[in-house]
Amino acid sequence: MSSEDFQDEPVTVDVMILDTKSESSVEPPIEEWPSLVISIPEENNKRAMYKTDLYSPGSGEICTKYISMSDSSIFRHPYYNYPAVLDPGIENALFAVDEKKIYPDDGQELYVAVCKDMNQHCVKIFQKGLLEEVIDLKYYCVNSAGVRPMAIALQHNKYVKILNVTDNFLNEDACYHLGEMLTTNCCLCELILSGCRIGPAGARRLFAGLAVNRALKILDLSRNQLGDTAMEYIANAIVLGLDVKKIYLSYNNISGKGVGVLAEAFQTHNKFTHLDLSWNNLFSPLGVYNFLSSLSENKFLQELNLTWNSMSGPRLGTAIKNCMVAPNLRHLNLSNNKLSGEAITNLIGNMSKAKKLVTLDLSYNPMTPDDALLVLTKMKSPAVKLQTLLMNNVFVNSNFLDLLQQLKEMKSKRNTVVTYGGSINYFKPQGVNIRELVLNRAEYLAKKSRKHPVDIALVALQLLKDKYVIMSAKDFSTAISKSGAPLDDDLIDEIVNAFAGPKLAKSKTIDIRLLADYVKRKWPERQLPPSPLPEPEPEPIPKPVKNLKAGKGGKKGKK
Template sequence: MDSETSTITEVVETILQPQSVESSIELPPEQWSSLEIVIPEENKKKLLYDDGLYDPGSGEICAKYITISASSILRHPYYNYPAIKDPGIEEALLKPEKLIVYPDDGQELYLATCREMNQCPVRSFYKGLLDDEIDLRYYCVSAAGIRAMAIALRYNKTVKTFNLTDNFLNDDASYHLGEMLLTNNSIKDLILRGCRIGPTGVLRLFSPLPNNRGLQNLDLSYNQIGDQGMEHIAKAVFYGLEIKNINLSYNNITGKGVMMLAEPFETNNKFTHINLSWNKVFSPGSYAFLLKLSESTCLQELNLSWNSLSGARLSLALKDILLCPLLRDLNLSNNKLEGEAIVNIIANLGKAKKLVTLNLSYNPLTPADALKVLNKVKSPAVKLQRLYLDNVFVAGDFLNLLARMRGMKSKKNIIVTYGGVVGSFIPKGPDIRELILNRVEFLTKRSKKHPTDIALIALQLQKENRSIISVKDFLTIIQASGAPLDENLVEELCMTFPGPRTAKFRTINIDLLVEYIQRKWPDRKLPPTPPPEPEPEPEPPPKKGKKDAKKKGKGKK
């Protein structure tokens, strides 16, 4: 007990030793009483501080130790506890959520959108986001799938062609494609062939297109647009549509539909290639459209095939189309152009300085019409290089003129196609003349009671110098001979050996009939004519007798 008491006494004495200086004077650090406290060798905070896992904090001293600290000490080195850090509650409550920024190629955005919409990503589209073309023909893409694709393509700068041929798209898909084209100016070709978007889909697709400056080619063939859809296209053209090449074939568009483009073309017409094939442009309204289109300074190619175009009035508008300064290709095949219409169309060929191809195939042109076209093309002022007249029959004059043209220096490389040559056609198979005469021979020889021979009848008519006989008279002669021939067969015989024809009746040429009969049956001839019977000699006058002389004498007296 004594030893313990003495030890405690010594410690107390050391701690409570009176100071030789005033409390207001700051003591040197080595004399601070707090430094005499024994610090454990394994201080947890010290170890954490050395590892960079503990921060002493802001410098505020815990209120518990202020009373035992000197008033002159501003910072306690070991008992300064840090404040609790905000785990993110303030940021979550007062600041908006940070947006996730995806790369411009759209691959990560596409996967995230498909994950959010619970859609299966399309691998071909995902890989195509890094290529020039995305080809999804016949892929059966749904409207929800189109939405995810449109979101991924909004800021893509790589894809130039987007092909959705024969994917049936509804109004929602058309809307998302239009929204995508609001921000994407990199896509040059959009192919929607056979997507059946209809007029309502055209409305949603074309509404934002006037704000797009990148799309150049738009294929809307086989989409059942109709005249109602043309109304929405006309409105987009009026507001500044920048598309250069548009394909509207197979859309059941009539003249009323194309007429709606006439008014917008007065203020804006940037089309260079227009395809209106396989529609109904022949109906009223097409004249105003063609007349306004002829004022275009950008048109390079126009396809009006399979539209039943005909008539002289419509051909006048087609004639003005040739005045477009940049026109290179005009396709008028498979229509009903002929005669005066062809003459009107080719009248301005010499003024079409850029025209390279003119297609008039499968029109009902006569050989004379074809010759007129070629005569016009022969002119040195016409720069045409390809003239297509497929299924148009020509005559020998056409071939001779074509041969002379190819001998010319300016026309030696011209390409001209045509159907067949009228004069060089050689029939094959049985001769119709032989068939009819065989039939007549069979019917006339069948009767045993009254057999007749058509060859002898014809020879007899020629012998009587009756070379040209009307069909009615020839039928009467056949019936009088007793030949069992019906009227139709006799008329067919007359058409096979025709004679001069008048406005009132037809004739048969007996000389042609006899000429063929002599080659077919050379042994048949008329029986020889018997020599004429000698005329009976006149009886001599009776001799005068004596009795008669006496009678005469008596009378005189």
């Protein structure tokens, strides 16, 4: 069969039409709901018992587990009497993020909010000062608990540069919050905590994160009872890169042990320009010598204050001499110590190498007029650039005044300032001179013995002839004993005092030149025999005499 055979035949198509009107989406009335069709049994025991008051059906409510939820469009099932409980806010409390309030950078509103949370009174002068450069709270009796809101308000403040909390007792917790503030604050330049009694524990909290701060340049910790323990915390901060330029540590009972720890830290990092260690206990060379020697390598040090430390002795004088070599040292304060004698001699050894030293303060030291003259003589050198020499309460003599007048006449020293306590008018003894008195007594005792008398004048001249110029008191006593003069120790000591030589650290000396000069003027007729003694000339040997008569007669007899 081909396809042409089907062209004339009709095609039948079955079409099924759905009757959409037979069913409707409209819900049937309530009366036709199957759930309302309740089949009541013919015999109901509960109904019978209810009629006899033996059964109570209760409230008439149906347990919810027997009620099925309807999926229709009815809003609420007629028998569903327990609507769902709305969320009282638990989800928001657990999962929703509270909007954080952003406070201005000045910290005023933040300070008030934190004080309100902590139930603290706001310090109005601090609140107003947050918009100024200086906040002065000295002697203000600031509560230690009130430091926390202050520190929080200053964390991001960009106005305050100086915070003064002088003489407000701060505990360890207050120092902790100040230390936390310094780790984030980038504007505060000066922090004054003088007299706050923070102690070693407070210093530990304060310096915990101070090394990361690059804005703070001045830190005043005077009168805080730090001791040697707190020096370890400061040393740790220095090793980590502490950027503070000026630090004040006076009145803190720091000894040589504490500054010895700082000396070790200075080998790693040393950028202090001003260092105040006055009113401490730096009188022992142990630790202090290394500390001052380490400061000589500091290229930034400009001012060093070592007053009221009872510093004395030649070793500490040498340590100060080493410290003066610091390249940029301009002011050195050594007043109110115990420097004298050999310590002063060692101290001024490097004065010519201190090219930028402008002021040297030696006031209220037990210096003698000779010490003052020695310092001024060193200052006269053209290599010394010192401009101000302070020696208040140091008495000088006429030689010092003459040299000072010569110094002022020099062109390079016209602007030099030199202060001193006063001039000494030498006492001219009337009557008996102490030198003549002790020599007369020594002469009497030396010649008292009839068997072995000793001339004390010749003993003094012999010592000078043997080239003894300066002798210690002990050596002089030994020389007198060897000469045979029976002088007691008290008289020898008075002779040493009358003809005193330069002072040493441990012993007194006598100047033999002064003794011999006075002896020559007192007894000019007494002189040592010439030495060596001239040898006697040998006697000439007599020549033999010839017998002329015998010779002539003999000759004649032979003939």
